[in-house]
Amino acid sequence: MYLLRPCQTNDLAALLALSELTGAGMTSMPCDLEHWKQKIDVSQQSFSATPARSGSYFMVLEDHATGEIVGTTAIYTGLALTHPFYAFRVSEQQRTHDALNICRSSQVLERVSEYTGATEIGSLFLAPDHRLPGLGQLLSRARFLLMADAPERFGDRIFAELRGWQNAQGQSPLWESLGQRFMGITFDQAVAYTAEAGLAFAEELLPDYPICIDLLAEEAQAVIGRPHDSSAPALAMLKREGFQWQGLIDLFDGGPHVESSLGHIQTVKHSTVSSVDIVPSDDDLPLNHQPTLISNTDVLNFRVTLAPAAALPNGQLVITQATADALLVTSHQGAVVRCVPLNRQQNHQQKTAIKAA
Known part of the structure; x- marks a missing residue:
């Protein structure tokens, strides 16, 4: 994990x-x-x-x-x-000369x-x-x-x-x-x-x-x-x-x-906040479980992981005990997580070799 x-x-x-x-x-x-x-x-x-x-x-x-x-x-x-x-803004400037019937446009960089x-x-x-x-x-x-x-x-x-x-x-x-x-x-x-x-x-x-x-x-x-x-x-x-x-x-x-x-x-639009149902292991997850991005919603102790989870019709999210422990989430009443399925964007053919400034 x-x-x-x-x-x-x-x-x-x-x-x-x-x-x-x-x-x-x-x-x-x-x-x-x-x-x-x-x-x-x-x-x-x-x-x-x-x-x-x-x-x-x-x-x-x-x-x-x-x-x-x-x-x-x-x-x-x-x-x-x-x-x-x-930054530089790429924009277009146009220059005209009526007597010569010339109208020329060119792209420029402007420091903004x-x-x-x-x-x-x-x-x-x-x-x-x-x-x-x-x-x-x-x-x-x-x-x-x-x-x-x-x-x-x-x-x-x-x-x-x-x-x-x-x-x-x-x-x-x-x-x-x-x-x-x-x-x-x-x-x-x-x-x-x-x-x-x-x-x-x-x-x-x-x-x-x-x-x-x-x-x-x-x-x-x-x-x-x-x-x-x-x-x-x-x-x-x-x-x-x-x-x-x-x-x-x-x-x-x-x-x-x-x-x-x-x-x-x-991700902001389609993520949902759910209460949690914690099960012992992956074997105990419902058959409809899928890779899910999950945050603990606690900014002061923020945690996010990618783990198998299943959404229930009642709005609960079923996660394993290992996932709950990693997210610092307990089973007490009122505990919630924010989640979004990975496959909303996943491209299985694409490697995730990421470097971005």
Whole structure:
């Protein structure tokens, strides 16, 4: 069984180890001890009874049998309330000249400050040795179960920033054609500085006028809005949840930003709160049991797992004692869970090799 829970101080070494596996471009998970100490502190405060307006809910995926930390996922709230958040908007400009009977349109990139007060989902990573069916969905959709459990903690505008495409050498064509020319530093240096200081420096170094896309190298034009190969499964899952691209891309690598309102996210809409009926083992489950994503609805002690469960006509959810123990759910009267069947989105042919910035 795999269990998703809030990160803790004793996860520090495991998080550092996972950072080394993510590769370049995942700004939210730099391999830096002080960064992780601060991130854990902020997350613990966010999961408290009195969260700050701007914070993060950082969660780890634990192999419940061994205690090994094998994945991460997070929600970031109150964006741009304390630090600006910039992106490029892809838009179209039209120029005309009546005397010459010319009307030309061209696409441009405009640096914009977006998402003030919005909620971002990100930091989704699954260790290569644990990329098993269903775990990508667990990491991605557990965030929406938390939002459904406590919608007052999150903004209505939810977005995800996916890693942009890179070549086999780990180079970003958009960075080489655009960012490098204005900033004069490498892609890795820009990513590292962003992780430490945020995006405020982009206001000083990137132009505030529209940049004509046709003037960029063809390789750079081709990757605008294109996700990294490893982010393609994550993008497919988000699209099935109702997320759409609205023309915004990452400043550095051109990865797409996709967004949805909280109430339109499919997992939020279709998850249900049920009382529980706890049985001893899998053998005691009704025949109609199926893989189900289940949260304990307790934000202060939040837990989510993927386990076999069966919905009864009376609205109860039948789970095993092992599942109940992992979720910290007891059989006392009034105990409830939030659940949604995995197969609402499951594609059995798709591997869940997930990396998303």
